[in-house]
Amino acid sequence: MKLASFFASVLFSLASVDTALAAKSFSASNLYYAAGLKDAQQTTLLEGLQSAGVKVLRVWLDGQSGTTKGTPIDGFSGLQGDSPSAYDDNVLKRLDKFMVKAHNYNIKLLISIHSYNALEGNRDFYGKWYGTGDFYTNTDAIGYFKDRIAHVLGHVNPTNGKTWAQSSEYIFAFEAQNEAMHPQGNPTALASWQCTMAKSIKSGLAGNTNILVTTGGGSYLANSLLDQYFSCAALDVLAIHAYGVGDFDTAKLRTYVDHAKSASKKLIMQEWGACYTDASNNNCNGGSPISTSARDANIKKWAAQIDAAGIPWFYWQILPNADPHQGWDYEVGINDVNWGSLKAAGIAAGKAESAFDFTKWLL
Template structure:
């Protein structure tokens, strides 16, 4: 009888510990032109993100100018211009300050080292010299992009006197490219490129586990998670980009969660959003505005479905200003229409049980 009581107590204690220390999920956001934000805009954004429980902000290194998504920004050039040696570190220098400020709000950065958008738009020499096909297979392009990775991770932040590779207090993860080979005309080449670049990032990190290495998503759920990604040792995180509402379904996401766990990988829903109009959610370009209450319900429903699958999510995008409702309209402005619902969803994510423990990499 005494043994039985003691044994039951031990089981209860272990069960309590398991419940207490269960991994929690989190919410995050994207703002590809964050390096252009003025000081007051940074404050508005970071205060808003913190109030919504956001833990990570994903940023890009491609140049931006003038007013973007209704945000009047300080223009900056792309990291590289018309040749492999035409470096412009303005974007890195701007992000030095932003990551320090974000830290004060409990937020880290996820840094996308390049974007398929820049490649497709021929905004730098990669697009002009190699195009969207040869970029992933040309040996010179691969070597030059490895140099880009090394340059970014060797950049020194004057605030801590350390390279970005040595700054896990500010940086959550690096990814090689946003939506690499978006149309995926050659998935075998893409998978090889992703793993090669992940290995290059790991090398620049000196194989430290303090900053994660991620993919940059695809066009939808299944092509964000190509089979070879699960066996690439250098990839820690596999990122999902999805806007079709079927891809938000808990039952559809769960098999990928199970596969990731069995492969030693983590998943994030790195891009998703709720369309402002009645256009198809995966083609939110045109259409008529839906009611605020309908969109509120969509945001909360889809976020909850992703939460239920155990996957942290990054909304596309939270703006420091009212949403101007341009094309491809998923954005939500802080303190603007639908902000209350997105904020509620973000806070709910922080209480949801996660399939993956990211605690080590969050503030």
């Protein structure tokens, strides 16, 4: 009996150590126009994010101007214009300063190098020359995009005197494109493109494993996680974009968690949100506002379901101002309606157990 008690005590101690060492999850957010924020807006955003336990902010390199989601921004052009050589590094220089400031709030950036939105909207030569179809298969387009990746990773931040590829103190991950080939008319070509660009990012990182390489998600859970992604060695992280309520189901998510772990990949819920109106959550464009308490409950419930699956999440989006409740209304403004619930969910995520250990890549 004494020997049995001894072994039981040892097993209990080992279990306690394992629990203590279990990786914790984290919350994060998106703000695609972050390069346009003025200093006071940056402070409001970063203070709010930090108070909610947010560890990463995902930003884009596409141009923006005017007032976006109620945020009057300092307009900037996209990284590239009407030709492959037409670079405008203003967006990179803006983010140089922003990432340094974010670091002071223990927040890193996830850099989306391009967006399908820009491609579809013909905002640069990629859309004008190749369209949303040929862009992913044309040899010249692929070559030009590899040059874009090299340009971004080779950009030097004057604060630390290092390239972005070396700036792991500021940068959490790079992705080639937000929601690449959104309609996914040719998933085989898309998977090949994703892996090709992931290899290009890895090449630019030149052995630096302190910055991750991720996909930029799809339009829902299943098409965010194409089978071919799990076998692409250059992809460290597979990003989920999901707004349909069924895609927040813990058991459903866990099947992908198991697949990712067996393939030595990590998962993040890179985009999700709770609709402000009674429209279908995956089509939050119109409808009538639901009660504050009902939306609060949705935020807490769905965040908890994602937490329970062991997946860190990025909310779409947290604003430095009151949400103007425009179309596709998932946003939550800091200190505005529903902020208390989202803040509580963000803090809870940081206490939840994660299926993936991101400790090395967080501040």
